[in-house]
Amino acid sequence: MNLSYWEIKSWLTKVDFTIIGSGIVGLNTALNLNERFPESSILILEKGILPQGASTKNAGFACFGSLSELLDDLKTQSETAVFELAKKRINGLELLRKLVGDKGMGYDPNGGYELFLKKDPIYEECMENISRINKLLQPLFNKNVFQVCENKFGFQNIKDQYVFNPFEGQLDTGKMMERLLQMAQNKGIKILNGIEVLSFSETNHGVQIKTKEFEFSTSKLFIANNGFASQLMELPVKPARAQVLITKPIEDLHIKGTFHLDQGYYYFRNIDNRILLGGGRNLDFKGEETVELNQTELIQNSLEALLKTVILPNKSIEIDHRWSGIMGVGETKAPIVKQLSNHVFAGVRLGGMGVAIGSLIGKELAELLD
Template sequence: MAMQISIWEKETFFAHQDVVIIGSGFVGLWSAFYLKKKNPKLKITVVEKGVIPSGASTRNAGFATFGSLSELVWDAQTMGTDKMLEVTEMRFKGLQRIQKYFGKKEIDFEPCGGYELYEENIVSTEKLKENIAYANTLLKPITSAKKTYRLADEKISELGFGKTKHLVETKLEGYLHSGKLLQALLQKVQGMGVAVMTGIEITNINSTDKKIELTTNQPFNFSTDQLLVCTNAFTKTLLPELDIVPARGQILLTSPIKNLPFKGTFHSNEGFYYFRNLDNRVLLGGARNKAFADEATTDLGTTDFIQHELEKYLAEVILPHFQNQYAIEQRWSGIMAFGAEKTPIVKQVSDNVFCAVRMSGVGVALSPVVAQQVAGMMRD
């Protein structure tokens, strides 16, 4: 027999809401935060299908990044310079917002700087210097730094990398603990009066003249005046018309390594490989460019092929001097959302239905800015 809802539950937990947000990842929670800041009297419920956010928010590498040099150069070529700068500025401002609202110790944030590795025959020294000068000129109004990037080849040997011809450094990146950031954000919005309910999947959206009715996989439904969809890579189940392609990012984590010589965030191959030192362990992710079609999935598993590619990169490039000194202790994946371009989709979909999705793998940085944008579109 199906569970019956009591009058007390009907008038509290399942009462009609001013706003329901689907998805309790970074974008969903930041959106609740900005909506409450705009109008503290709003009744807001965030609904999450997983026990915890099940996409990418807590399954990433914990980078506080606005983009590697080669990624931004490529984006300028494919999206146009103006759109590249627009997205980069959003990312940079997002990182500043995180630091405004959360202390470094609270989220393990460390402004450690970032690097990009270039292997032999990827780009000439002259072209790389040209790209650095080009990017520095464009980014100065955003970062206020005379040199956002600089050539740092002198550090290659001390960091111990193999197959690396050039190294580009920025002092403006860092890393953080994704789980602690999400927990801190969750506690902040709950303290503002936002209800967050997990284990509930929205299976249908029905808009009427007076309200929006949400069917769930549980023996109860929701109704709301306004709906905000923040489900990123999983959005097409509810809004199939949007240009969203899921992209699985696989990750591995080594055992602790004595005398690990590097610290910071590291990128290579236009951001398709990324790694960092996490408590003297190497956290390495990426390689989906080796199997784009297979990795365009919402399956949260890992594959032997991609994991082999990651292990190969780990041994040949990151740890060539540490053979047989480590083991792989953990493997996992997260699901990102991409599309024809890297600009987020932030818009009104229909009457009183909005979305803020497609973070293109940089949701940590983009989410505070995207959330404020969509909150500004919605009624008080």
């Protein structure tokens, strides 16, 4: 790249902290580092024009896990581990709301619902274990989190009863990220977009970073690019693509809230008199273990079928737009927040709960620096 002396001097010289990824985790890491070390030089590198992974591509759910998801977690983890992870997600949401403000990100506390298809085998298990999960989460809310409700939205081909969670909400992902970016820029944090990091190597005094465009050195490196992290180094995190579609505006749309089906593998919500619907990764786990930001006929067809047979069966619906994002998942849903070497730190593997847990992971990542 044809960089001038001024550009090198202003952006790539005497960099104290470099962060890979300008999503929720990366920006929160930068803001927390700036608060602790206000005189430091902080640089964020983002390979996309906008945050490339999931932060601006998700569904905007302010949630911490549906009933069936939490029950599934209990099959491989202790009650203590499941409780602590739910607590992290709830604390992360509170931190995000405090940082950005509800108005600043269009937060709307419409609650969350879990629906069950007619032949869903998990339905009976959920109904039998509501009391158990409510007891587990009782210390977090001092109230029952999950309650049984009747179908009031006119959905079809589902069980007559579903599960309601009054503590969930929804937000405008674009507004949230705009606000976080403004906060970072107001603090003098530099952000370079369209810069892909190819590799890095540790030296006695810091880290040498090689991008497609230039090389430079930094005192400390923070990896916050979630599903893309394993492209840089060996970490137990895999990419998981999430495909999404959104309808054109629908007249008299009465659906409000966040909705989960099939253990959270499908999800939808209202936004601007439209239905935003995503998921279907469980139809092709291996195929969706990719960093390619495109869509597949298999999953898009399944989303449209769900839209037309369950969500809005008696409406004429047009699809307006489709996209995909990349999450970071692993064998466990516990995030990775750790120091990897003398000068390198990582905060990744958010398990599809970036909105909930991202602010807290960014804070914890910054606090790793002694």
